[in-house]
Amino acid sequence: MNVHEYQAKALFREFGVAVPDGELATTAEEAESAAKRLGGEIAVVKAQVHAGGRGKGGGIKLARSPQQAREHAEAILGMTLVTKQTGAEGKLVRKVYVEGGCKIARELYLAITLDRESERFAVIASTEGGMDIEEVSEKTPEKIHNVLIDPVLGLSSWQSRSLGFKLELDGDQVKRFDRFLSGLYRLFVDKDASLIEINPLVVTEDGELFALDGKLNFDDNALFRHPDIAALRDPEEEDFLERAAAEMDFSYVGLDGDIGCMVNGAGLAMATLDVISLSGGSPANFLDVGGDADKDRIENAFKLILRDEKIRCILVNIFGGIVRCDLIAEGVIAATESVGLSVPLVVRLQGTNSVEGRKILAGSSLAIESAETLQEAADKAVAAAKRGA
Amino acid sequence: MSILCDKSTRLLVQGMGRVGRFHANLSIEYGTQVVGGVHPGKGGSEIDGVPIYNTVERAIAATGADASVIFVPPAGAADAILEAADAGLPLAVCITEGIPAADMARAKTAIAGSGMRLVGPNCPGVVTPGQCRIGIMPAAITRPGKVGVVSRSGTLTYEAVDQLSRLGMGQSTCLGIGGDSVSGTTFVDALALFEADPQTEAVVMIGEIGGSAEENAADFVKAHMSKPVVAFIAGQNAPAGKRMGHAGAIISGGKGKASDKISALEAAGVSVSRSPADIAATLAERVPTLRS
Numbered sequence: 001m002n003v004h005e006y007q008a009k010a011l012f013r014e015f016g017v018a019v020p021d022g023e024l025a026t027t028a029e030e031a032e033s034a035a036k037r038l039g040g041e042i043a044v045v046k047a048q049v050h051a052g053g054r055g056k057g058g059g060i061k062l063a064r065s066p067q068q069a070r071e072h073a074e075a076i077l078g079m080t081l082v083t084k085q086t087g088a089e090g091k092l093v094r095k096v097y098v099e100g101g102c103k104i105a106r107e108l109y110l111a112i113t114l115d116r117e118s119e120r121f122a123v124i125a126s127t128e129g130g131m132d133i134e135e136v137s138e139k140t141p142e143k144i145h146n147v148l149i150d151p152v153l154g155l156s157s158w159q160s161r162s163l164g165f166k167l168e169l170d171g172d173q174v175k176r177f178d179r180f181l182s183g184l185y186r187l188f189v190d191k192d193a194s195l196i197e198i199n200p201l202v203v204t205e206d207g208e209l210f211a212l213d214g215k216l217n218f219d220d221n222a223l224f225r226h227p228d229i230a231a232l233r234d235p236e237e238e239d240f241l242e243r244a245a246a247e248m249d250f251s252y253v254g255l256d257g258d259i260g261c262m263v264n265g266a267g268l269a270m271a272t273l274d275v276i277s278l279s280g281g282s283p284a285n286f287l288d289v290g291g292d293a294d295k296d297r298i299e300n301a302f303k304l305i306l307r308d309e310k311i312r313c314i315l316v317n318i319f320g321g322i323v324r325c326d327l328i329a330e331g332v333i334a335a336t337e338s339v340g341l342s343v344p345l346v347v348r349l350q351g352t353n354s355v356e357g358r359k360i361l362a363g364s365s366l367a368i369e370s371a372e373t374l375q376e377a378a379d380k381a382v383a384a385a386k387r388g389a
Numbered sequence: 390m391s392i393l394c395d396k397s398t399r400l401l402v403q404g405m406g407r408v409g410r411f412h413a414n415l416s417i418e419y420g421t422q423v424v425g426g427v428h429p430g431k432g433g434s435e436i437d438g439v440p441i442y443n444t445v446e447r448a449i450a451a452t453g454a455d456a457s458v459i460f461v462p463p464a465g466a467a468d469a470i471l472e473a474a475d476a477g478l479p480l481a482v483c484i485t486e487g488i489p490a491a492d493m494a495r496a497k498t499a500i501a502g503s504g505m506r507l508v509g510p511n512c513p514g515v516v517t518p519g520q521c522r523i524g525i526m527p528a529a530i531t532r533p534g535k536v537g538v539v540s541r542s543g544t545l546t547y548e549a550v551d552q553l554s555r556l557g558m559g560q561s562t563c564l565g566i567g568g569d570s571v572s573g574t575t576f577v578d579a580l581a582l583f584e585a586d587p588q589t590e591a592v593v594m595i596g597e598i599g600g601s602a603e604e605n606a607a608d609f610v611k612a613h614m615s616k617p618v619v620a621f622i623a624g625q626n627a628p629a630g631k632r633m634g635h636a637g638a639i640i641s642g643g644k645g646k647a648s649d650k651i652s653a654l655e656a657a658g659v660s661v662s663r664s665p666a667d668i669a670a671t672l673a674e675r676v677p678t679l680r681s
Contacts, residue, residue: 114490116600116637119497119571134642151494192489221463221636222489251634255626266568266634267542267597270623271665277626278664286627288634319544319551320527351527351547374548375666 001218003232004048006097008214011191016183018176019211022099024048031073034098035066042101045072049091050237052215053083059093062101069098094236102210107200108167109133110181112188121149121188123181125163129200155185169203176209191229192222241285241307248300250287257282258312259385260305260343262298264289264319264328272317275374281382284310298331302339312388315381316347317374318357325349325357333364344369344384348377390588391517391562392537392579393480393508394456398521401448401457401478402426403469405436409460412484412525413439416458419522424452445476456480458514458523466510467492470573474503482523483509483573490636493571500573507573511635513543513565526550526563534559535679536672537583539576540595541568541602541635545623545665549595552669557680561589568597568635576606584614591617591676593668594659596650598624599638603650607657618659619672622647625663 003011009019023034035043043066047059054060059081063069073096082090107129115122125145128136137144145166147159160181164174180201188196197215204210223230235243245252251266255273259281263269266288273283285308289301305314318328332347348371349357361368369384371377394400398421402413405426414437417423425440425448432443442448445457457478461469466485473481488510500507508515514524518531527547532554540546546565553560561583566574576594583589592614596603603622610618625647627633629640640646651661662671673680 114494114570116570119494121491121494150498151491152498189491192491194490219490221487222491224464225489251632253628253631253633255628263544265542265544266638267540267545267595267623268548268665270597270627270633270638271542271545271548271621273627274623274625275665283626286631286633319547350551351530351544373666375664378666 001220001223001229001233002050002237003216003218004050004095004234005046005214006048006095007232008216009211011187011216012184012211012214015187017180017187017211018209019214020100020102022097025073025096025098026077026094028070028074028077031096031098032066032070035063035069038098038100040100043069044099044101045069045076046097046099047076047079047081047093048095048097049081049086049093050234051081051083051085051091053085054081057081057083059083073098091237102202103205104202105205106203108203109136109199110184110201111195111197112184112193113195115148118148121151123147123149123155123159123163123185125167127167129202133199149185154189155182157182170207173203173207173209180209191226192219193217194219241304244307245287245304248297248304250289250301250304252304253286254308255283255285257284258310259381260284260308260311260314261317262287262289262301262305262314263317268317268319272315272374275378276315276382279375279378279382281378281385284308294327295331295334298328299335299338302335302341306339311343313344313346313381313385315377316345317377318349318351320349320351320354320357324352325354326360329357329360332361332368333366336366343388346371346377346381346384348372348374390586391520392582392586392589393506393515393562393564394517394521394523396420396520398422398456398523399424399452399454400521400523401445401452401454402439402460403445403457403473404428404460404462405439405441406460410436412460413437415528416522419528421521421523424454445472445478449476449478454478456523457482459483459485461485463487463489467496470496470507471499474500474505478505480506480508482512482514483507484512484514484524485509486511488569490570493569497571497573508564509567509573511569512567513546515565516563518560518563524565526565530554531563532559534561534681535588535590536560537586537589537592538563538595539579539583539592540565541597541637542595542623545595548665549593549621549668553593553672556669556673558669558672559681561586568637570600570637576602577609580606580609580614580618584616589616591619591672591679593672594618594620595668596620596622597635597638598622598627598633598640598647599635599645601645604653607653607659610654610659611657617676619662619668619675620654620659621662621665621668622650623665
């Protein structure tokens with residue numbers, strides 16, 4: 001789960017990680033009075049959307065007076081911000097964060113994540129802040145410093161000191177960096193973050209350290225024990241179909257094609273997209289209905305798929321392990337009847353109770369094309385979608 | 390021979406809830422020796438004829454169990470893994486999906502050196518055809534034979550096993566290693582076990598996007614495998630930056646793409662099936678003598 005910069009910074013503050021003063025504003029007037037209260041020579045007005053590259057897209061502007069902060073907020077609020085991460089459709093800006101400026105001496109990069117290779121937490125730091133870190137990693141890998149943390153032992157002070165000196169900080173700055181990083185690590189562990197990225201982490205002319213930007217992602221699997229974090233979810237930032245799917249506890253990813261897919265299991269769902277593409281078709285979505293799909297869940301899955309107007313055919317591909325195919329068959333029939341399905345339906349059932357499942361489908365009066373193998377199912381779905389196009 | 394489990398395996402079930410119970414019964418029907426269940430607070434009772442114990446330690450003392458399957462819900466699953474390791478079990482298979490990644494990172498670090506092999510989490514388990522079923526696989530689709538199957542997926546494993554059985558190629562052991570970012574058993578671990586198993590003559594490996602487990606497997610195949618390996622990588626059409634169901638199935642920062650994994654595997658001499666419908670056919674072509 002993603003959160004906004006202003007939410008990330010509130011959490012940073014709570015864990016003793018230094019951030020510049022700032023206030024959230026939803027109107028230009030609020031932005032002006034926020035800039036007044038902040039009181040410095042400059043303020044920065046920042047669009048709050050879940051996407052990187054906001055500056056280049058015109059979503060971050062420097063104001064030299066409260067009046068100017070108001071003008072910038074007027075321009076940014078309500079704009080559709082297009083960045084390299086939003087796609088061409090962009091994102092509507094509903095909120096801005098007004099932040100006090102500071103005199104920047106250096107820009108660094110700092111992140112914490114789970115390193116899959118070592119299965120440990122990793123702190124990644126670089127002297128090359130404010131740049132695209134993947135590019136830095138590719139062109140000058142020697143400028144990226146990696147520290148692996150034993151998840152049982154936690155972060156040791158010597159590790160952050162050593163990293164601080166690698167970042168060419170002086171003695172006093174290293175002490176601040178140690179506090180900064182230990183706070184950040186506590187936040188990462190205590191709140192089950194999956195990624196904290198600060199780019200840039202600035203060193204001011206006075207030698208202070210501040211998180212100028214903050215990206216914070218959380219482990220969805222751990223949200224059950226962090227209701228405070230779960231409450232930070234901003235549904236406006238999510239694709240409406242993906243949001244609807246999440247509410248039903250499905251894994252859904254929208255794609256560009258016209259064959260709706262309903263599959264149990266993520267691996268088989270990915271493979272179903274692969275076989276459709278190889279057979280000359282184009283999948284409209286990835287949808288894993290999960291291990292405990294009953295009648296209601298199947299019905300919901302159908303309704304979800306049909307909300308996508310591009311759909312010309314639906315392929316149900318179920319290999320029963322936990323899910324029993326007789327339940328799937330009942331769900332398919334109930335859903336088809338209650339939704340009044342108007343597109344061709346191809347169903348392939350295999351595995352636990354598949355014989356009973358196919359019997360149930362054959363005994364219904366519905367026009368369902370049945371398939372036994374994956375290839376047969378894909379061929380029938382591709383043909384049906386072409387007929388409907 | 391086989392890997393990980395056979396007809397002598399004495400299995401415990403940690404978490405005899407609705408799902409644990411349903412699958413314990415299917416395992417018993419298959420002929421697996423399910424010797425006990427662990428359900429704190431229900432010790433001394435019986436569920437479906439299976440004696441229940443309050444702790445893993447007591448269950449082992451009473452039954453001589455040497456493997457456990459874990460169905461405990463996500464919040465307590467890592468704890469159940471630690472309990473199994475501490476009690477001295479040589480094998481634990483964790484089916485639970487949705488365990489926080491940090492819990493698994495800590496649990497895996499903590500059990501290193503315990504001597505326990507963990508399979509999973511978020512996996513379908515292990516089946517040695519005709520002998521033992523641990524987990525949730527539909528064992529009826531398996532046939533005893535010479536092909537080792539290892540996969541990050543659940544249902545896609547069944548797909549591959551079903552194709553193999555239909556083409557007359559039985560399996561030595563079918564193993565799902567799970568779709569999370571942190572897994573107890575990796576492809577490399579599984580390949581090493583199959584390479585050392587005299588019954589196994591070839592291996593089918595089913596990977597997917599995300600992480601670098603398949604690239605590591607390619608290195609291992611090149612350096613250490615004498616047996617032929619056939620692979621399929623799911624997610625050739627997956628968009629970058631999107632999590633495809635499994636917690637670990639995501640292309641991020643340009644890493645974890647199917648095309649890179651396929652290239653690495655092919656360079657190591659692995660035959661990679663482009664279509665999930667041709668996994669068994671690819672093996673039959675590579676090793677025609679396997680069909681019976």
